[in-house]
Amino acid sequence: MSTRKFRVGIIGGGGIAQAVHIPGWKNLPEVEIVGVADVSEATAKKAAAAAGASQVFSDYRDLLKLDLDAVDICTPNKVHTPAVLAALEAGKHVMCEKPLAVTTAEVRQMGESADAKKLKLMTGQHQRFTTPGVAAKAWIDAGNLGEAYHARVRAMRRAGLPPAPGFIDAKLSGGGPCMDIGVHALDLCMWLMNFPKPVRVSGSAKTVFAKGHGMPNLWGEWDRERYSVEDFATGYVHFDNGATMVLESAWMSHQEEQEELLAQLYGTKGGLKWPDAKFVTVVNGTHAQGSLTHPVNVQHPHWAEIAAFYDCVVNHKPSPVPWTETIKVIGILEAIYISSTEGREVVPTV
Ligand SMILES: NC(=O)c1ccc[n+]([C@@H]2O[C@H](COP(=O)([O-])OP(=O)(O)OC[C@H]3O[C@@H](n4cnc5c(N)ncnc54)[C@H](O)[C@@H]3O)[C@@H](O)[C@H]2O)c1
Numbered sequence: 001m002s003t004r005k006f007r008v009g010i011i012g013g014g015g016i017a018q019a020v021h022i023p024g025w026k027n028l029p030e031v032e033i034v035g036v037a038d039v040s041e042a043t044a045k046k047a048a049a050a051a052g053a054s055q056v057f058s059d060y061r062d063l064l065k066l067d068l069d070a071v072d073i074c075t076p077n078k079v080h081t082p083a084v085l086a087a088l089e090a091g092k093h094v095m096c097e098k099p100l101a102v103t104t105a106e107v108r109q110m111g112e113s114a115d116a117k118k119l120k121l122m123t124g125q126h127q128r129f130t131t132p133g134v135a136a137k138a139w140i141d142a143g144n145l146g147e148a149y150h151a152r153v154r155a156m157r158r159a160g161l162p163p164a165p166g167f168i169d170a171k172l173s174g175g176g177p178c179m180d181i182g183v184h185a186l187d188l189c190m191w192l193m194n195f196p197k198p199v200r201v202s203g204s205a206k207t208v209f210a211k212g213h214g215m216p217n218l219w220g221e222w223d224r225e226r227y228s229v230e231d232f233a234t235g236y237v238h239f240d241n242g243a244t245m246v247l248e249s250a251w252m253s254h255q256e257e258q259e260e261l262l263a264q265l266y267g268t269k270g271g272l273k274w275p276d277a278k279f280v281t282v283v284n285g286t287h288a289q290g291s292l293t294h295p296v297n298v299q300h301p302h303w304a305e306i307a308a309f310y311d312c313v314v315n316h317k318p319s320p321v322p323w324t325e326t327i328k329v330i331g332i333l334e335a336i337y338i339s340s341t342e343g344r345e346v347v348p349t350v
Helices: 015-026 041-051 078-091 104-115 129-141 175-192 301-314 322-341
Strands: 006-011 031-037 055-057 070-073 094-099 121-124 148-156 198-206 232-239 244-250 259-267 270-274 278-283 286-291
Touching: 006 015, 006 078, 006 301, 015 031, 015 041, 015 070, 015 301, 031 041, 041 055, 041 244, 055 129, 070 078, 070 301, 078 094, 078 104, 104 121, 121 301, 121 322, 129 175, 129 259, 129 270, 148 175, 175 232, 175 244, 175 270, 175 322, 198 322, 232 322, 244 270, 244 322
Parallel strands: 006 031, 006 070, 031 055, 070 094, 094 121, 148 244
Antiparallel strands: 148 259, 198 232, 232 244, 259 270, 270 278, 278 286
8 A cells, every 4th residue: 555645835835824724734644745935945944844844945946846746825916826827837736825816817827727737726715614604605505595686795904904015015915905805705705606707897996094104003014115005995796697796895994893804695585694604584474583503613714625625636526616716706806906997897807
């Protein structure tokens, strides 16, 4: 019997890699993290030590020369596309942090490359693996919502601007709160709506506070000169099935909550709020409401996401977060930016 383990390489060994991806891979006994690539040698060494990996690289193209089954990409957003394409070209299955890319053209290029090579490609949308995410999906799949005709998506922070250049510099991130936290709530909501096709989007993205000095920030100071993304965005979406959606996302705002993540679905049979897992329906002609019972209790959603990716590769299952779904999420966000810049309604290229 072969003792060869499933061999993984990590590209980008920073915050999210060290906090949850490396522990998630180490939680799988059949897996070995072979190497880490990071442009920062110190970060690569630190992540490799945590991963028990013997090889460290500053250029990910060198990591990709190794005998690897899969690559896990945790770099700033704008590095996702070249790293994913290079990994696919090298014949590796790929899991990549959100947002997979900041344009639909890039998502399509990656997805078509993966399909042509019969390789798995998964976007790291860990909210789908949380306890309330799983519970909401099960409640909707059981038919309790009916047809979703409208949704509200909110990813709104009061003082939660991430100061790292990888988030605030458009050349590295490609977008602000939309691409950072909006993408989480939007992906979750689209998943609960069974991914209708967005056909028209109107949006506005603006920098209200982040260029100035008037707002407090829980995570400290940031470079105002380098700040080049929105700090607030809103969008209105029409879908091909007639459903509509309102989206709002911010890193800074005057609101009571430090952070509000919300996907609220209005259906013909019921209504649902995530992540509260609260539902409303009608029983015997009267409105009834309650909290969903949770079919599972997920301790570590990122670990569950990594385990699902591993499972799809070794057991030849479809990607748990396929690019064909991701392109609709990115298509909405991209259309919000285009609509804001050009002052018109936009047809997403999904
Ligand atoms: N799912 C979540 O909950 C979650 C949370 C935080 C971040 N993220 C995503 O994870 C990604 C990374 O975020 P982070 O917070 O870990 O950032 P980070 O800055 O802490 O880490 C990114 C690392 O990538 C490295 N890097 C940059 N360019 C590189 C290149 N060309 N080759 C190799 N390494 C390179 C940097 O040196 C850094 O160590 C982002 O896409 C972000 O959106 C997801």
